[in-house]
Amino acid sequence: MGTRSAAGRLGIAAGAAGVVVLVATVVVALSVTTGLVQPDEAVPPMSLPLLSAPMAAGAADAASPLPETWRPPADLPSTGSFGSVRIPATVSGFSARDAEVYLPPAALVPDAPALPFVLMMMGQPGDPDAGPIASVLDAFAAAHNGLAPIVLVADQLGDPDVDSLCLNTAEYGQVETYLERDVLDWARGNLNIQTGRDSWTVAGFSNGGQCALSLALRYPEVWGSLIDASGTAYAGLETEPDVLADVFGGDQAAYDATKPATLLGERRYPDTTAVFTVGSEDSEMEPGLKDLSGTAKAAGVAVTYYEVPGEGHSLEALDGGLTRAFGVLASRLGLG
Structure with a gap:
């Protein structure tokens, strides 16, 4: 990874403290734009x-909320x-980097229950790094008897130096198809996840936040909830003249x-829940995200807007935003 120098488009790759995972090599670099120490980790x-059996799309989830039926075993991991x-790009042909999966404590025991599902994308430049959300959800699980969503952090970029726009384009490939077909088909076939839309959340940070919002709006039948953490207002915002000319x-x-x-x-979203979060000092992202949260509310979305106090476009803003978001979504996801 190395040093990050694209302000407002940070791809955070800080690992989560206390998460059970072996790290092969670590090379530390200091970001000149954020002051974050970002380890290069071989996960x-x-x-x-x-x-x-693979999970079928639209299959019914358990009738009772998990907290009413789940009995954590004595040896539940902390x-x-x-x-x-590796997720095959069977339908899309998109050249994606490896994704990362986070399994909460309740997913690591025999006869584990099916859990809610989160698809997440990180920033650009950046990596599909599960470390930040793993740290937040470990804390969430500690307060919920080991229960938390299963997370798949997918690569929406391919090349970390290129904004793929989270669309199907001749220039950057079939990114939207990769995320909505290849990634979700893989998740249903390999993860012990619930399948109803109320149990599914699409989330993202920065570039990934824009991608998550766009997918939630284009596929409301798939995604019941959205977390847009410090997301750009629309695809290609920072290079709009070039995107307009070259892509469109x-x-x-x-x-x-x-x-x-x-x-x-163009439409209303009466059964979509969205949490928009941004650092209170993030002058680049805050105005557009605040406007979008209001537009979403006017379109029928159940909106929570939250500014992380004193933070800019940073790991701390992502951490605080995700913590607030899962607190808001816990009941909808059947976990609190």
């Missing part, structure tokens, strides 16, 4: 529990674990049609 492959996985051939209407504000103006 080993995740050994996943075997499923008796923390979860995360590791890397100068067609402003076609470009505008992909933007979240446009999508929110």
Whole structure:
């Protein structure tokens, strides 16, 4: 990874303290834009529990909330674990880097229950790093008898130096298809997850926040909840003239049609819950995200907007935002 120098588009790769995972090598670099120490970690492959059968899309989840039926065993691990996985791009052909999976303590025991599912994307430049969300969800699990969502952190970039726009384009490949078909097909076939949309959350930070918001709006039948942490207002915001010319051939209407504000103006989302979070000192992201949260509320979305006090575009803003978001979503996910 090395030093990050793209302000407002940080890909955070700080590992989570206390998470059960072996790290092969660590090379530390200091980010000149954030002051964060960012370790370059070789994350080993995740050994996943075997499923008796793949999860079918739309299958019914348990009738009773997990806290009413779950009895944690005496040997429940105190923390979860995360590791890397390879997801075949069978449908899309998109050249993605390895994803990472986080399994909470309740997923690491025999006869583990099916758990809510989170798909997350990180920033650009950056890596599909499960460390930050693993740290937050380990704390969540500690307060919920080991229960927390299973998380798949996928690569929406391919090349960390390129903003793929989270769309299907000739320039950058079939990114949207990769995330909504290849990644989700893999998740259903390999993770012990619940399948109802109320149990599914799409989340992201910075570039990944924009991607998460766009997917939630384009596929509301899939995603019941959204976490947009310090996300850009729309794809290609920082290089809009080039994106308009190179990707959309100068067609402003076609470009505008992909933007979240446009999508929110075209339909209502009465059964979508969204948590928008941003550092209170993040002058680049805060205005657009605050406006989008208001637009989403007007479109029927159940919106929570939260500014992490005193933070900019940083690991601390992501940590505080995710902590607030899962506190808000715990009941909807059947975990609190």
